[in-house]
Amino acid sequence: MALLEVRELGKAFGGVAAIADLSFAVPEGSIYAVIGPNGAGKTTLFNMLSGVYVPSDGAIEFDGSSLAGLEPHQVATRGISRTFQNLQIFFNMSVLENVMVGCHQRARSGLYRAALRLPGVVREEQQIRAWALEALEFCGLAHLAERPADALPYGELKRVEIARALAADPRLLLMDEPAAGLNDTETAELRELIRRIGARGVTVLLVEHNMGLVMQVSDTVLVLDYGSKLAEGTTTEIQNDPRVIAAYLGGEVQYAVQ
Ligand SMILES: Nc1ncnc2c1ncn2[C@@H]1O[C@H](COP(=O)(O)OP(=O)(O)OP(=O)(O)O)[C@@H](O)[C@H]1O
Ligand SMILES: [Mg+2]
Numbered sequence: 001m002a003l004l005e006v007r008e009l010g011k012a013f014g015g016v017a018a019i020a021d022l023s024f025a026v027p028e029g030s031i032y033a034v035i036g037p038n039g040a041g042k043t044t045l046f047n048m049l050s051g052v053y054v055p056s057d058g059a060i061e062f063d064g065s066s067l068a069g070l071e072p073h074q075v076a077t078r079g080i081s082r083t084f085q086n087l088q089i090f091f092n093m094s095v096l097e098n099v100m101v102g103c104h105q106r107a108r109s110g111l112y113r114a115a116l117r118l119p120g121v122v123r124e125e126q127q128i129r130a131w132a133l134e135a136l137e138f139c140g141l142a143h144l145a146e147r148p149a150d151a152l153p154y155g156e157l158k159r160v161e162i163a164r165a166l167a168a169d170p171r172l173l174l175m176d177e178p179a180a181g182l183n184d185t186e187t188a189e190l191r192e193l194i195r196r197i198g199a200r201g202v203t204v205l206l207v208e209h210n211m212g213l214v215m216q217v218s219d220t221v222l223v224l225d226y227g228s229k230l231a232e233g234t235t236t237e238i239q240n241d242p243r244v245i246a247a248y249l250g251g252e253v254q255y256a257v258q
Helices: 042-049 072-078 095-103 111-116 119-138 154-167 184-199 211-217 235-239 242-249 252-256
Strands: 002-013 016-027 031-035 057-062 080-082 172-176 203-207 220-225 228-233
Touching: 002 042, 002 203, 016 042, 016 057, 016 203, 016 220, 016 228, 031 042, 031 184, 031 211, 042 080, 042 172, 042 203, 072 080, 080 154, 095 119, 095 154, 119 154, 154 172, 154 184, 184 203, 184 211, 211 235, 220 235, 220 242, 228 235, 228 242, 235 242
Parallel strands: 031 203, 031 220, 080 172, 172 203
Antiparallel strands: 002 016, 002 057, 220 228
16 A cells, blocks of 8 residues: 555646656555656656645645645654755754654653643653664664764765654655665665665655666666656666666666666
8 A cells, every 4th residue: 555645736836846746655555766857857856745846736645634724744744754865964063863753743741741841741841852862873873872963074974864763663665765875885874774674664765866876776767857756666667767867867777776
């Protein structure tokens, strides 16, 4: 069964369609990649899925319910978390505090209860710390929990963002170019982390330019071109699709199949 279903989705900026008539379904438990050249509409798609942009057309269903009209925090509460193409880290906070931010949708107390410091709130704070530490542990970052975020190199900060998204306990994780700016060792570690996230039962929607990584971890690949679906299939089907090779993969295919 599909956890996420997108039907005839469209988004126009002024007169320009960034996404047009896009339909696809992501099966629960799968790792589903969306690839395509710069400007193809990948981040615009993520912004619609996470409630940042209101679609111009079409429908998004998550776990059988429409996401229409939901604000980003409401989408997060339904079970969708994301990481960002451009790092969104609070540099004046510790690594642990950055990850704790991801748990707020998961916690029950509102700001009002928190301000009154009701007994349950203190327990809840401890619960949030425990969730955040578990996510850091899962991402291999527990030893850095108390460090200030601005003391970490870029590759580790990308991982902190993944921990923050996981700390919300999502059913669907949207990852926007997680390998961008990583060296080969960090990219290999990321590949293992994505596999472990999948093994944990979290469905992953992966936007990525690194074809080696995409072909190694994905169950299904969707190719976007000028906001529309050019092709969709298994990694083998995509690597052998003449339209995809002509429009996009070109010389990268050789690298991808290694
Ligand atoms: N807020 C916006 N206002 C106007 N145009 C936008 C906006 N966001 C995106 N676009 C346009 O929509 C198109 C798709 O952009 P998008 O960022 O989704 O591409 P992308 O596939 O993520 O590219 P990249 O691989 O470079 O990250 C581009 O032409 C972009 O200029
Ligand atoms: Mg993008």
